Amino acid sequence: MALFDFLSKDIAIDLGTANTLVFVRGKGVVLNEPSIVALDRTTRKVVALGNEARQMHEKTHRDIITIKPLADGVIADYEAAEELIKGLIRKTLKDFSSSIRRMVIGIPSGITEVEKRAVRDSAEHAGAKEVYLVAEPMAAAVGMGLDVDAPFGNMVVDIGGGTTDIAVISLSGIASGESIRVAGNEITNAILQHFRKTYNLAIGERTAEEIKIKIGSAYELEEELIATVKGRNLVTSLPEQRDVSSPEIREAIAEPIGQIVNAVRRCLESTPPELSADILDRGIMLTGGGALIKGLDKRISEETKLPVFVGEDPLTAVARGTGRILENLDKYKNVLMKTKR
Ligand SMILES: Nc1ncnc2c1ncn2[C@@H]1O[C@H](COP(=O)(O)OP(=O)(O)OP(=O)(O)O)[C@@H](O)[C@H]1O
Ligand SMILES: [Mg+2]
Incomplete structure (x- = not known):
């Protein structure tokens, strides 16, 4: 048993639309890479994963395709998702040269039984002996150090790449929740569409994301900002650059931001009164990359x-x-998702 313990590892994974993170027991977060797989178009063999694949994204030639297997927070391409999980685990274990015993995986709270099954299968194919699933907002609450098992309402809003997951947590469970497929990616996409519609300027996803991170905002800024955007003019077909201001981008992303705000409102409306009273005292906790929008x-x-x-x-x-x-695991066994086997 001791030898087995020594050779096998317990790992936890946040399988996100935008980024996948791997945590190893006793080591912490050891890997954090974009959820992207690059495949050879004809053989479907994996050419690159994570950071390396992201470098290739939108800059590939015709023999290589890049895939984001987790569109909207759920598995859109099962095969590619499994390759991503396996590949990133292999990368993690190479540094530890061992196998996996237990695996905890964070998944969106709105996931279906079929999708849960797929995640579980991928984890088992990757070699995990015991697989545990946990809803992402629950995991985020634990990660932020909230006492999820207390009889108090804690509201968590996890704004990721594909989904905004909102939950009121009390007594280790989700008392009320709301999950929408509007988050960081939709905000990036709104910026992309804005340039296309307003200026006939085609910009890439990476450029749009950079603009969002640099000057995107949901509220007036004390000092408004300016950024330079480069793309291709759709009329002249020539490269072009132009300056853009933070108020203009705020307007461009108003729609998805409004949808996120409304989802928070809806969740509050469906929260039982005693828990609402707790939220009034404790406030709302924002997390996920989208929480960083100014x-x-x-x-x-x-x-x-x-x-x-x-x-x-x-x-x-x-x-x-x-x-x-x-x-x-013992302390937190009640926060795990119950799944049909
Ligand atoms: N500083 C920032 N300002 C605004 N947005 C940011 C910032 N940093 C990251 N993001 C955005 O956060 C999103 C990624 O967040 P996160 O890693 O939490 O998502 P994820 O967990 O992969 O997705 P999901 O939970 O939906 O599966 C991306 O849309 C990214 O553009
Ligand atoms: Mg996430």
């Missing part, structure tokens, strides 16, 4: 009249939470 906390606070906080290191909260659950 002024989003202020905007949600203004619209809900509640205190809103951005959790520490929002891009790793789910991974740290799955890790903490892995390291204390």
Whole structure:
């Protein structure tokens, strides 16, 4: 048993639309890479994964295709998703040269039984002996250090790449929740569409994401910002650059931001009164990469009249939470998802 323990590892994974993070028991988060797979078009063999594949994304030639297997927070391409999980685990274990015993995986709360099954299968194919699933907002709450098992309502809003997962957590369960497929990617896409429609300027996804991160906002900024965008003019077909301001981008992303705010409102409306009272005292915790959009906390606070906080290191909260659950499986057994086998 001791030898087996020594050779096998317990790992936790945040399988995100945008990024996949791997946590190893006793080591913490050891890997954080984009959820992208590059395949050879004819043989379908994996050419690259994660960071390396992202470098290739949108810059490939005709023999290589890049795939984001987790569109909208759920598995859109099962085969590619399994390759991603296997590949990233292989990368992790190479440094530890061992096999996997237990595996905790964070998945969106709105996932179907079929999708759960697929995630579980992929984990088992990757070599895991015991697989545990946990809802991402629950994992995020644990990662942020909230006492999820107490009889108090905690509201968590996880704005990732594909999904915004909102949950009111109490007594280790989700008392009320809301999950929408509008998050960071939709916001990036709104910027892309804005340039296309307003200026006939085609820009890439990476450029649009950069603009969002640099100057995207959901509330007036004390000092408004300017950025330069480069793309291709659709009329002249020539490369072109132009300056854009933060108020203009705020307007361009108003629609998806509004949808996120409305989802938070809907979740509050369906929350039992005793838990609402707790949220009034404790406020709302934002996490996930989307929580970093400038002024989003202020905007949600203004619209809900509640205190809103951005959790520490929002891009790793789910991974740290799955890790903490892995390291204390007994304490957290009630937060795990019940699945049909
Ligand atoms: N500083 C930032 N400002 C605004 N958005 C950001 C920032 N940093 C990252 N993002 C956005 O956050 C999103 C990724 O967040 P995260 O890694 O939490 O998603 P994910 O867990 O992969 O997705 P999901 O939970 O939906 O499966 C991307 O859309 C990215 O553009
Ligand atoms: Mg996530």
